[in-house]
Amino acid sequence: MGIELDFIFHPKSVAVVGASTSPNQGNDFFRFLMNQPFKGSLYPVNPRAEEIEGHTSYGSVEEIPGPVDYVISAIPANGALKLVDQCARKGVKVIHFYTARMRETGLEEGMKLEAEVLRRARLAGIRLIGPNCMGMYYPREGLTFKPGFPSEAGKLAVISQSGGNTAQIVNLAAARGVRFSKVISYGNATDLSECDYLEYLAEDPETELIAAYIEGVTDGRRFLDVLRDVSVRKPVVILKGGRTKAGSKAVASHTASLAGSQEIWEAVCRQSGATLASGMVELIDLIVAFYFLRPAFGFQVGLGGGGGGMSVQSADACEEAGLTVTPLPEDLREELRAHDPVYWSWIGNPVDVSILGAGSFTNRYIMQLMSDHQAFDLLICTLDEHFNLNRPEDVPRTKQTMESFVSIGRHSPKPLAIVMGTDLPGTDWKHRALSDMRDQCVGAGLPVFPTINRAAWAIRLFVEHHIRRTEINMLPS
């Protein structure tokens, strides 16, 4: 498939069938698009309305004067076949069926309907997104299905069988500074499947990283082949829905997918070189790691920025995640001794900043030494707001600390991640200060994690990916 799918992302005209004058999803689809910088023509279709949101409403797709490339269907399932026929006559190229209650009902009627929709679409050369999905968010073209998604584009592509989970991925990753190339919520995947999208995204020059929420695949053999091919070219991070018995049951009634066990998915990812997330939070953390970090090929981590208790937490979290908290090597210790012959012996990895006051060391100085030393593969700096941010007057000094992390991270050839708690409601000044600081880190291209544990787990998988990728590249081809 690959690049030939490109046309679905570049419609010159979009019609929303089932756009409504009252607030419902059909109205939402139309209104959200209306407020986007989409340059093509946009038509509402609703035989019972004269105009919708100030636009002339048409009785059917066929009544629209100009050509229509892309149709969003927000009508009930019983109108789906008629719509496909109308679209066929109109020369529509893609139908996105938000329309649901087909195969996922588990009822014969719904399964037959979905099969017939597919049959007629194939006959007419129409490609289908869905049914039972939210469709496309493609900021470069001004296509979206939710308000509040970033208007700037980025390098992450997302494919997801769930519309709600797609919104979760976009919102949570966007809040961490990630931006998107192409995002597709694809539901039941009756025509275009995860394999088609993955093949396309592998070749898409706008996409450098792919995240997927998958509930099930229809062709396991093809999926493994495609995933293997794609993963060699771009990192793929996957969240599998339906890992448990109850989850599989929910999947069946959600997208009618056959879930497959977690063990099978672990094997598939191991063989293909994709990275499997254990939950939504972990998926977002992996996205952040892959989006922002420079590649790393070893697990030796230098840690700094916390007080005594935080240093213990950091050391435990990193080692439990599979990173190695390397003791300071002898030659680095000699440099410390030369710098301050009295207090040098207090310094270790992690750097406990609560004891730095007495000597002439700064956290920045020590982290810089670790950044320059070959014993360390990567750095994690903690900005502990419980330690540093007690009152509004502390903000400038804390910002200085953060800026020293940013400065090291910008100039170091090694990956550097920042840990900064943001999940702290209550105090407005603190929330604002932390938000500002996080924005500054993200603006400098550094990943920010809310806890050291989450940073450590994501980074461990990130490093594993790069090691595995190197091994694969060294195999005879």
Added chain:
Amino acid sequence: MGIELDFIFHPKSVAVVGASTSPNQGNDFFRFLMNQPFKGSLYPVNPRAEEIEGHTSYGSVEEIPGPVDYVISAIPANGALKLVDQCARKGVKVIHFYTARMRETGLEEGMKLEAEVLRRARLAGIRLIGPNCMGMYYPREGLTFKPGFPSEAGKLAVISQSGGNTAQIVNLAAARGVRFSKVISYGNATDLSECDYLEYLAEDPETELIAAYIEGVTDGRRFLDVLRDVSVRKPVVILKGGRTKAGSKAVASHTASLAGSQEIWEAVCRQSGATLASGMVELIDLIVAFYFLRPAFGFQVGLGGGGGGMSVQSADACEEAGLTVTPLPEDLREELRAHDPVYWSWIGNPVDVSILGAGSFTNRYIMQLMSDHQAFDLLICTLDEHFNLNRPEDVPRTKQTMESFVSIGRHSPKPLAIVMGTDLPGTDWKHRALSDMRDQCVGAGLPVFPTINRAAWAIRLFVEHHIRRTEINMLPS
């Protein structure tokens, strides 16, 4: 020990030795206390200052005109012995040594000093908190060591070997609605140890729940006995610092504690009936679960409030955490059928709210049926802001959803937890709306978790505690 330790929490007068005119920790201790509703006398001691923050400064503890019960020492270690002697002559009852660089240095000099401080204090009948710690936060008496801690009191006691981690526990738990009886950062524990504090808190009528951050214990035998006794009376949740090799190393230079392996601590907690957290975030979640939830004695969970993808996530997360997502029982399904003979078969557990629009069901109605049905031991309701909160106009309807959860939770005899993402920076209106809603839930006495995964893990351990406790109570005594 037990209740006889009560005097350390009720000083009639406090002196801060090493209070300074310039901003440092000594100045902080004094200033923070000054701004508290502490009713006793408060004295700064600094021979090089005339007055500090508007208070007359004294040359030594002995020069203070009235009696002094409680001394906070913020002077360097080389003044510690002299201070103990002065306090002995003055009749001081408790010294909190913020002063550090004793045993935790690993140097003979530091170890000898700490031992001598203890020897002289014991001779004089003075009790020691620390050294190398932040001391006490006791809101009922207006004692604190950090600004921003809640001024209202509550039922959670915290003991912690790390000052930074104490602040983290207080800030993070406070942001989730938890309030505190007594909080003690106790550092090297050279005199009063975790055992003494635990024995006291077991009898303390102000404390109903105990959280502990422990890096190591000096007397393993006594600790196991004490923990067993305390856990029978009040739930104890523990975070162990130094679970790994690198963590143990950090512990040694932090509080000079012998860390002990994670396996030993798991065995100790299993035998004693305490609950062990796997990290700081998990400790806070356990605190929230124990603080707010009604007891539960089974793992059957009813889930609702999310869309299709969120339902899959919830089912997977709960089963992976060890809860059971029970299918709707036959008689409950009959009730659904009677209520709506067309759409009843769409409803399952989890309740997928994205399909409720078509029928006459509400999430509230179904969750209420689960609350009333004996097949369910507990309920978890998700408020999915990615699904519900797209624009400011959505806030009132989302609040209604939240209020329906609160209403069920208030009246149900079963524990009910709410999942509501708060770790979503960026949009101010959304952050504010979610903060308001979380406050409303917490105000109604319901626990709020940021993700279903975190809720599920904490609740599983919470239920296990109650089952185990029932078993212990049934043993012949």
